[in-house]
Each structure stands twice: as C-alpha cells, then as structure tokens.
Amino acid sequence: MRHWLLKSEPDEFSIDDLAAAKGRKVAWFGVRNYQARNYMRDEMQVGDPAFFYHSSCPEPGIAGIVEVSKAAFPDATQFDAASKYHDPKATRAAPRWFNVEVRLVEKTRLVPLAELRADPALATLRILQRGNRLSITPVEPAEWSRICRLAGSRAR
DNA sequence: GCCAACGTTGGC
DNA sequence: GCCAACGTTGGC
Numbered sequence: 001m002r003h004w005l006l007k008s009e010p011d012e013f014s015i016d017d018l019a020a021a022k023g024r025k026v027a028w029f030g031v032r033n034y035q036a037r038n039y040m041r042d043e044m045q046v047g048d049p050a051f052f053y054h055s056s057c058p059e060p061g062i063a064g065i066v067e068v069s070k071a072a073f074p075d076a077t078q079f080d081a082a083s084k085y086h087d088p089k090a091t092r093a094a095p096r097w098f099n100v101e102v103r104l105v106e107k108t109r110l111v112p113l114a115e116l117r118a119d120p121a122l123a124t125l126r127i128l129q130r131g132n133r134l135s136i137t138p139v140e141p142a143e144w145s146r147i148c149r150l151a152g153s154r155a156r
Numbered sequence: 157g158c159c160a161a162c163g164t165t166g167g168c
Numbered sequence: 169g170c171c172a173a174c175g176t177t178g179g180c
Contacts, residue, residue: 007178033163056178113179131161133177 002043003139004050005127006066006102015052015063015107024104025069029077030085031099036136041072041098043138049155050102051139051147053127054110061112062147065155070101108151121146 006028008014018026031037048068054060074095077085090096116122126137139147148155 009178035163060179133162135177 001045002048003141003144004039004044004048004068005053005062005125005137005139006050007053007055007127007135009056010054010063011057014054015104018052018064018066018102018104019107021104025101027070027073027076027101028099029075031075031135032085032087032097033135036134037098039136039138040100044068044072044100046071049105049144052104055135059110059112061110061116062108062151063110064107065105065148065151065153066102067105068100069103072098072100075099106153106155108153111147111150115150116147119146119150 012030013026018024028040031040046068050066050068051062052064052066054063074092075085075097077083078087078090078095078097079092080086085097087096116125117128122128122143124140125143126132126134126139
C-alpha cells in the first residue's frame with residue numbers, strides 16, 4: 001500500500017463537491033500528464049489512502065483524506081468532444097488517459113501550504129520541492145502520519 | 157498579473 | 169534525437 005497526494009482546484013472540484021457526490025465517490029478525471037497517469041494506471045491500488053489538496057486558490061492546502069475505491073479505467077472525458085479534457089488522439093480501442101475512482105474518507109481542517117512548508121518533518125514532501133507541478137505524487141509513510149497529525153485526523 | 161519551472165510539440 | 173518555442177501550472 002502506498003500513500004498519495006491528489007491536487008484539485010476547488011473552483012473545478014472541491015472537497016465539498018466530493019462530499020456532495022453520489023456515494024461520496026468520483027472518478028479522478030482530467031489528468032493529462034503522463035507521469036501522473038502512470039501513477040494511477042500502474043501503481044495506485046484499491047484501498048490506498050490519499051490527501052485531497054486544494055491548489056490554485058486563495059487558501060491552498062490539505063483539505064481532507066480520500067481512498068482509492070476503484071482501480072484505473074479509461075477517463076471518459078477524453079472521448080467527449082464537448083469536454084475541455086477531450087483528446088482527439090484517443091480512441092476507445094486505444095485510450096490514452098486513465099483515472100482511478102476515489103471515495104471521501106474524511107474532510108479535515110484545512111492545513112495551509114505555509115504550515116506544511118514550515119514543518120521540518122515535511123521538508124521532503126514532493127509538492128514542496130522547487131518547481132514541482134505534478135498533480136499526483138506519492139507521500140512517504142512518515143509524511144503521511146505527520147500530516148494526519150497536523151490535520152487532526154485519526155487516520156494513520 | 158507576474159514569473160519560474162516544467163512538459164509537450166514539431167521542425168530539422 | 170535535438171532543441172527552441174510554446175503552453176500550463178501554481179504560488180505569490
């Protein structure tokens with residue numbers, strides 16, 4: 001089992017949107033980066049926990065905890081000509097983009113980016129590294145525990 | 157809106 | 169396969 005961090009712009013899809021979704025589940029659609037896709041397609045397993053991170057917003061930070069509820073399958077939006085995630089080079093026979101499904105485990109207090117940065121125990125956290133833009137990154141077990149503690153979560 | 161950093165594209 | 173140009177990300 002591995003731990004992950006998933007970024008989402010709350011204007012697009014927030015933790016409250018996930019809480020309001022049917023079954024509190026959603027396909028993690030719209031990822032159009034090969035490395036992030038490969039994490040979903042090749043490494044994420046059902047039951048893996050992940051932080052839900054709000055990016056590109058007034059208060060960036062960790063907003064909650066989700067878990068992988070379904071292994072990777074083709075991202076439906078790549079086939080949808082009306083979607084901004086449409087990919088004309090993708091076909092149903094040869095999909096390019098995959099997504100897992102995630103389920104909300106717990107909405108936590110918002111742990112601001114500045115608080116993550118200020119914590120020496122999180123110096124190696126991927127999203128804090130210079131130039132990092134990847135929307136899906138692995139989280140080390142010690143980092144996971146530390147952030148759970150900061151967030152006031154019972155999860156470990 | 158700025159800008160650093162990075163990924164992708166496409167000509168050669 | 170190289171690499172310049174371009175587009176995107178995301179914090180500030």
